[in-house]
Amino acid sequence: MKHVKRIFALLLAAALLLTATGCSASDYKKATELLNAGNYADAEAMFLALGDYKDSADLVLKCRYGFADVAEAGGDYAAAAEQFKALGDYEDSAARASACDYTLADAAFAEGDLETAETGFTALGDYEDSAARASACGYALAEAALDDGDLDTAEERFTALGDYEDSAARAAGIQDLRLATQLTGLWASE
Numbered sequence: 001m002k003h004v005k006r007i008f009a010l011l012l013a014a015a016l017l018l019t020a021t022g023c024s025a026s027d028y029k030k031a032t033e034l035l036n037a038g039n040y041a042d043a044e045a046m047f048l049a050l051g052d053y054k055d056s057a058d059l060v061l062k063c064r065y066g067f068a069d070v071a072e073a074g075g076d077y078a079a080a081a082e083q084f085k086a087l088g089d090y091e092d093s094a095a096r097a098s099a100c101d102y103t104l105a106d107a108a109f110a111e112g113d114l115e116t117a118e119t120g121f122t123a124l125g126d127y128e129d130s131a132a133r134a135s136a137c138g139y140a141l142a143e144a145a146l147d148d149g150d151l152d153t154a155e156e157r158f159t160a161l162g163d164y165e166d167s168a169a170r171a172a173g174i175q176d177l178r179l180a181t182q183l184t185g186l187w188a189s190e
Contacts, residue, residue: 024053040066077103099125135164
């Protein structure tokens, strides 16, 4: 009788294990189908529920990559960049995030928002021509400050640009302009 109870318990445990594994296999198959159909939200939820079953954790990342890809294709570059960055070194996520950030900086430049463009290009460092584009934005902002009579900002910006185009000469020219203004003021007061 004791053996029968033990065998029954073992059979019951085996049946439960097979049922649980069967559910996991079935859910995994369904989640994979959802992923392949581009239904990333439902697929991700199912893979998350599966925990460490097979490669579910990796497939969660694949779902998130799919979200980012869809956002980028739809023109939501800010969301795509954020999602690609969250993926870290998964596939080409870092490069895709940089491409999205570059597109955002370029759009800001095209809209005349030079400060946002400069910030975006500067953050990208040596990605493509970002450094040169950041300098071009800084130069244009320095010229705008000079046109507005904001000599301090213009001089600061031209100085920060170092040897970019004629920035050093423009900064020196502002110093000369200040000196000439002071001398003219002295001459006029006498």
